[in-house]
Amino acid sequence: MRKDGIPSADEAGALPPGLLIGAPGSGSGKTTVTLGLLRAFRDAGLAVQPFKNGPDYIDPAFHRAAAGRASFNLDGWAMDEGLLGALAGRAAGADLVIAEGSMGLYDGTSTPGRSGRGAASEIARRFGWPVVLVLDVGGQAQSAAATALGFARHPKAPPFAGVILNNVAGARHEVMIRREMARLGLTVLGALPRRSDLVLPERHLGLVQAGEHPDLETAVARLAALLRDHADLEAIRAAARPTLAQAPCPLPRPPAQRIALARDAAFSFTYPHLLEGWHAAGAEILPFSPLADEAPPEADLVWLPGGYPELHAGRLAAAATFRKGLALHAEKHPVHGECGGYMVLGEALVDAQGTRHAMTGLLGLVTSYERRRLHLGYRRADLLAPLPGHPAGAALRGHEFHYSTILEQPDAPLARVTDADGNPVAETGSCRGLITGSFFHLVAPESA
Known part of the structure; x- marks a missing residue:
């Protein structure tokens, strides 16, 4: 790493493959899946680099606790291409990138900013990361496949890795959805059962801060076990694609010494x-x-x-x-x-x-x-x-x-x-x- 904070040419050319965890909207289970995958892959011996799309300042602390590496925000509205490239360079030396989207996959501003509208789909496209779409299937069955199909075939769709079903009511519910997904040519990468005991506590600005969680380590370990038991980790890792390196610029300079x-x-x-x-x-x-x-x-x-x-x-x-x-x-x-x-x-x-x-x-x-x-x-x-x-x-x-x-x-x-x-x-x-x-x-x- 150079003194100005820009990855060296060797580092920038050695970025690991990555995935982006997206969803149709907030509250679908993105953070649950992201934290579970970060810790599950870390437990398997991988160095996993987390990122968070958008200006969220709470989730990165949870990412760090799960992955053991600092998580950085990637924001297309507020950041130019050089800053995005510099931050992506922080993944150098990792085995896998897992980025968490914000809100819905295509949600962003109406007016573009410095390098986009701030949507998670733009970040996935920019860096070549396939999307794992988390679907809260509570209260629906085959219709979940129609939702997934729309997200996968959107005109601005990033590469599509597959779907993780969340809030599955039981075996029959899962089979109904899987059959329709298969009929439409969509890959199901996991099916997480309904588990109210694994919900992370929230406050008015989002999750309770990582440092205030009563037992964050146990909570993250349980999320990792959930993903190990109910998702195909091997298939998820295989779906990752090489991170596309971007020309970096220096990070924002300090306001004082x-x-x-x-x-x-x-x-x-x-x-x-x-x-x-x-x-x-x-x-x-x-x-x-x-x-x-x-x-x-x-x-x-x-x-x-x-x-x-x-x-x-x-x-x-x-x-x-x-x-x-x-x-x-x-x-x-x-x-x-x-x-x-x-x-x-x-x-x-x-x-x-x-x-x-x-x-x-x-x-x-x-x-x-x-x-x-x-x-x-x-x-x-x-x-x-x-x-x-x-x-x-x-x-x-x-x-x-x-x-x-x-x-x-x-x-x-x-x-x-x-x-x-x-x-x-x-x-x-x-x-x-x-x-x-x-x-x-x-x-x-x-x-x-």
Whole structure:
């Protein structure tokens, strides 16, 4: 690996074969199948490289726990071809790639972004990965084959490996579906029985974080056993095809040399490729825990990622050492907060019960989780003021996903923010001196 984080020519030319796990929609069982396959193949002695399509910041931590390798997001709307190529190069040295799609296989934005609409099907086509389609067959039988046929013969269909049936009610149910699949020339790679005891716990932004799962290792091991018992692992591996290498570019550069990074249950939503780029460029990342009432270590920048501050608002309000240390840092050095981190930089946070908690007060922002409203989608931010690592005027690509409502936002806007179709978004972020914050999570600058 070169110092700039780009795979060498030898590494880029030695990428392993891969598959993408897709589905007709969310809740079909993609994550169950992905985690089970990652661990089952790892248990068989293979080095398996996971990826996640789209801007999901929770699933990659589960992937890492299952595979033992860092998982990276691949996002065609926010990332250009060079960045996608650089991230695919992280698979060098592995035996197999397993990428997990997001939402439905063909779901994406209406307006294309940097290298696509963000759809999982585009990622599969770009890298030559056949799709294993996970079908939740609860409440249907032969109709499942019609669904699979439509996905396999879509005009923009990637290579099609076959189908894994999920939520199979019993032997008769399975036989009915398999016969229709065979009649239509579709391969069934597995049939998973209905198992309510294997459902992963969820929260309002998706799965409960990997670090908060009560017994993640046991859960992943049980998913691997499920796939070993009810899927044809040999056929699944044989369906993988060589990963098509792409011309890479450097990963996003760090916003500072020494970065104090908040990292605990309230601050955990950081995209792995950003941390990888910061490390590759030689930045020193210094983790600390606001929930443990730790002051940020001496650094050039404090970065507060997103997470779940609304679930820990009382503890954060009482974290006097953290608040004092952050204020001292902010007198001379920049602080940036994303989403939950932005909320903590504000004056106050109103929790789901309507209780107002004082936050750090470095910005005038007041947010409410009591007044829940979903804010979701890709974002382009044209900076009106500098953000650490990016000058005023720079264009950034990112994503917003939260339920909080702004009650007060007295500070100057950080950026002019639009959605994937170019429509203005009211959540512009804020800036006050060296303090900046935004509800959008940065994925990549447009220059990367």
